[in-house]
Amino acid sequence: MVGPVQKIVTVSSNHVETFKREYVDILQDSLRLSEENKRLLKQLQDKELLLNRSREALATNASLRRLLEFKNTLDQQQSVPATIVGKDPSAMYRSVIIDQGANKGITKGDPVINSDGVVGQVFAVTPNYAKVLLAIAPSSAIDVLLQKSRVRGILKGNGTLTYRLEYILKTAEVEEQDYVVTAGYGGVFPTGLQVGVVSKIIKKSRGMFHEIEVTPSVDYQKLENLLILEQPKSSEIEKMEQQ
Amino acid sequence: MVVVFFILAGILLVVLQTTVFMPSPVSSFSPDLHYVFVAYLALRLDLVRSLLILFPLVCVLDVLSGTVLGTYALSCFSGYFLLQQISSKLPVNELLYQIPLISLIYLAVSWALYLFLEFFAPGQQAAWAWWKMVIHMVLVAGATYPLFFLFDLLQKYSHRNFLPRNKLRLRSDNRRRRTT
Numbered sequence: 576m577v578g579p580v581q582k583i584v585t586v587s588s589n590h591v592e593t594f595k596r597e598y599v600d601i602l603q604d605s606l607r608l609s610e611e612n613k614r615l616l617k618q619l620q621d622k623e624l625l626l627n628r629s630r631e632a633l634a635t636n637a638s639l640r641r642l643l644e645f646k647n648t649l650d651q652q653q654s655v656p657a658t659i660v661g662k663d664p665s666a667m668y669r670s671v672i673i674d675q676g677a678n679k680g681i682t683k684g685d686p687v688i689n690s691d692g693v694v695g696q697v698f699a700v701t702p703n704y705a706k707v708l709l710a711i712a713p714s715s716a717i718d719v720l721l722q723k724s725r726v727r728g729i730l731k732g733n734g735t736l737t738y739r740l741e742y743i744l745k746t747a748e749v750e751e752q753d754y755v756v757t758a759g760y761g762g763v764f765p766t767g768l769q770v771g772v773v774s775k776i777i778k779k780s781r782g783m784f785h786e787i788e789v790t791p792s793v794d795y796q797k798l799e800n801l802l803i804l805e806q807p808k809s810s811e812i813e814k815m816e817q818q
Numbered sequence: 819m820v821v822v823f824f825i826l827a828g829i830l831l832v833v834l835q836t837t838v839f840m841p842s843p844v845s846s847f848s849p850d851l852h853y854v855f856v857a858y859l860a861l862r863l864d865l866v867r868s869l870l871i872l873f874p875l876v877c878v879l880d881v882l883s884g885t886v887l888g889t890y891a892l893s894c895f896s897g898y899f900l901l902q903q904i905s906s907k908l909p910v911n912e913l914l915y916q917i918p919l920i921s922l923i924y925l926a927v928s929w930a931l932y933l934f935l936e937f938f939a940p941g942q943q944a945a946w947a948w949w950k951m952v953i954h955m956v957l958v959a960g961a962t963y964p965l966f967f968l969f970d971l972l973q974k975y976s977h978r979n980f981l982p983r984n985k986l987r988l989r990s991d992n993r994r995r996r997t998t
Contacts, residue, residue: 662836
């Protein structure tokens with residue numbers, strides 16, 4: 576009597592066991608795998624975020640290192656590192672706001688540079704912030720030299736990503752790819768700071784001067800960290816002139 | 819309350835405009851959010867409150883940017899009065915119809931300002947470029963609808979009574995006393 580019942584129970588329990596192994600366990604596994612998948616995805620996202628942050632830190636580090644190396648090449652001239660915190664929203668002017676001001680010794684007229692060359696000049700100062708007029712601004716004018724021929728001219732901005740080099744006589748020898756550097760007259764900018772490269776010479780039959788377009792050495796699209804050079808005091812300039 | 823909220827909103831917009839929406843100092847694709855704000859004041863708020871909001875805003879703009887002081891004051895106030903005058907004469911007050919007007923007045927004011935500055939301070943500003951100004955105009959038009967929606971929300975929020983009058987009102991002890 577009991578034997579067939581036992582057999583039925585044993586067979587059916589075997590079937591149930593098989594069903595459990597083939598379906599329920601797989602379902603459980605898939606649920607576990609889904610959880611595992613979610614966890615791994617989250618982990619991957621975290622790692623990607625971390626990687627992105629370290630990449631950003633590396634880029635900032637490289638930029639600051641370049642600026643520091645450049646700062647070390649400036650002999651004795653005091654400089655203050657600064658970061659751009661705001662930009663002029665108007666389409667007509669070209670200026671930026673930096674996070675250092677009069678409290679760090681910055682004064683109106685101080686030259687602003689970065690590792691690539693001349694960026695502009697400070698034109699308004701508050702205790703903690705200052706406004707910098709970029710060299711590409713139409714109201715900016717810098718005394719420069721053509722490095723090869725030593726011909727002097729005035730570099731003006733025109734609001735775009737190029738400069739205009741003015742007052743270079745037609746008799747002067749100018750070639751494309753000539754380097755343009757600061758002249759250093761007046762003691763504002765140190766002599767020989769890189770400004771740009773002559774990219775176009777427009778020859779016209781009229782007029783006394785060349786029309787020259789200069790490509791900036793500074794990438795204005797990627798301006799970030801700057802150095803503000805302290806202007807030598809007038810007494811120091813007089814002393815230098817006497818020497 | 820509306821004045822305080824809108825002054826703060828205006829300053830926040832200026833901060834956003836000079837930082838997040840201005841990736842580089844020569845960017846041509848940065849929207850003039852402050853102008854949309856001026857347009858909202860001209861079209862949705864009364865004169866006194868608008869002027870109270872506008873004055874600190876133009877001061878902040880002039881401090882944060884520009885080499886010729888007063889440029890932003892001139893641009894914002896002329897844009898404000900022009901928009902107000904023209905919109906008061908228009909039969910429709912729907913925002914979708916006002917968007918082209920806002921962007922056209924933006925272009926007209928910018929052009930007039932450029933000519934004015936070119937006359938009084940020649941060579942101080944970048945040369946006028948129509949393609950750039952058209953891009954700016956389109957950006958202003960694009961930013962108008964969402965910003966007006968946000969400003970409407972802000973206005974609704976700022977009209978809420980933070981200190982309800984009925985809770986502050988002094989009550990007499992005898993509440994059953996009849997008033998004759």
